Amino acid sequence: xxxxxxxxxxxxxxxxxxxxxxxxxxxxxxxxxxxxxxxxxxxxxxxxxxxxxxxxxxxxxxxxxxxxxxxxxxxxxxxxxxxxxxxxxxxxxxxxxxxxxxxxxxxxxxxxxxxxxxxxxxxxxxxxxxxxxxxxxxxxxxxxxxxxxxxxxxxxxxxxxxxxxxxxxxxxxxxxxxxxxxxxxxxxxxxxxxxxxxxxxxxxxxxxxxxxxxxxxxxxxxxxxxxxxxxxxxxxxxxxxxxxxxxxxxxxxxxxxxxxxxxxxxxxxxxxxxxxxxxxxxxxxxxxxxxxxxxxxxxxxxxxxxxxxxxxxxxxxxxxxx
Numbered sequence: 001x002x003x004x005x006x007x008x009x010x011x012x013x014x015x016x017x018x019x020x021x022x023x024x025x026x027x028x029x030x031x032x033x034x035x036x037x038x039x040x041x042x043x044x045x046x047x048x049x050x051x052x053x054x055x056x057x058x059x060x061x062x063x064x065x066x067x068x069x070x071x072x073x074x075x076x077x078x079x080x081x082x083x084x085x086x087x088x089x090x091x092x093x094x095x096x097x098x099x100x101x102x103x104x105x106x107x108x109x110x111x112x113x114x115x116x117x118x119x120x121x122x123x124x125x126x127x128x129x130x131x132x133x134x135x136x137x138x139x140x141x142x143x144x145x146x147x148x149x150x151x152x153x154x155x156x157x158x159x160x161x162x163x164x165x166x167x168x169x170x171x172x173x174x175x176x177x178x179x180x181x182x183x184x185x186x187x188x189x190x191x192x193x194x195x196x197x198x199x200x201x202x203x204x205x206x207x208x209x210x211x212x213x214x215x216x217x218x219x220x221x222x223x224x225x226x227x228x229x230x231x232x233x234x235x236x237x238x239x240x241x242x243x244x245x246x247x248x249x250x251x252x253x254x255x256x257x258x259x260x261x262x263x264x265x266x267x268x269x270x271x272x273x274x275x276x277x278x279x280x281x282x283x284x285x286x287x288x289x290x291x292x293x294x295x296x297x298x299x300x301x302x303x304x305x306x307x308x309x310x311x312x313x314x315x316x317x318x319x320x321x322x
Contacts (some may be wrong), residue, residue, distance in 0.1 A: 080284035089288035100269035119204025141198025167266035248304030
């Protein structure tokens with residue numbers, strides 16, 4: 001039944017994915033400018049050469065024809081070639097993917113490690129000093145933009161205290177070691193986790209407070225179990241179910257935050273590749289990164305649904321898919 005549910009969800013995701021490609025492609029072509037803008041800046045290029053380049057790139061055709069030509073290549077597993085580098089878009093994304101995956105994975109892990117205990121700690125004594133302090137700090141973290149946090153961190157840790165590098169993935173000497181990677185990843189990971197931790201702490205607190213009002217929690221307490229034993233043994237697992245939803249809903253914002261964070265810290269990931277492509281009007285790279293991120297978000301939503309079953313075996317995937 002689980003595989004039937006997965007297949008059904010994937011079939012539902014197909015129209016969503018196609019809709020994203022349509023919107024992205026046509027909005028991209030409505031934006032002012034053209035991939036030929038860089039050539040127009042060259043006074044030596046002739047109108048005939050410019051027109052030849054336009055025809056070679058297929059930009060002389062109507063937008064609808066360009067879209068279906070691109071879609072046909074996509075269905076054959078081809079994301080096309082970059083206008084600026086003439087390299088396969090799939091290869092360019094593949095080169096940047098490990099850096100983004102490393103940063104995003106570390107950010108999610110750090111957010112969970114920090115947010116879950118803090119949320120439980122705040123909920124263990126509601127309306128207390130610890131609860132108010134936790135709530136205030138969480139709101140501050142949620143309201144602070146990633147780029148601002150990144151600039152503050154760079155100023156403090158790279159310029160004032162000089163204990164962390166300001167950007168890049170490895171040292172300028174070119175030595176690629178695990179220690180260098182960890183040092184360079186500390187600030188981007190903290191910045192990307194900043195807003196997530198604030199939001200997840202509040203959700204974990206709310207979920208835990210709700211669970212602690214259930215009858216089975218009162219029964220456990222009446223049996224003489226210690227407070228923290230009741231929380232971790234009986235309350236935590238059920239409190240995590242709504243938090244799983246929040247984590248899944250945070251994935252799009254995580255992707256958006258990764259784009260900004262990678263740009264601030266010069267992190268060579270998919271996000272910085274997308275920004276470079278947008279600045280250069282490199283349509284194939286923009287579309288390639290867009291559909292890759294869209295497919296990733298759709299896939300992660302399916303993974304979150306499956307995690308419901310792991311967290312609570314009583315949940316029926318078959319019923320949830322209808």
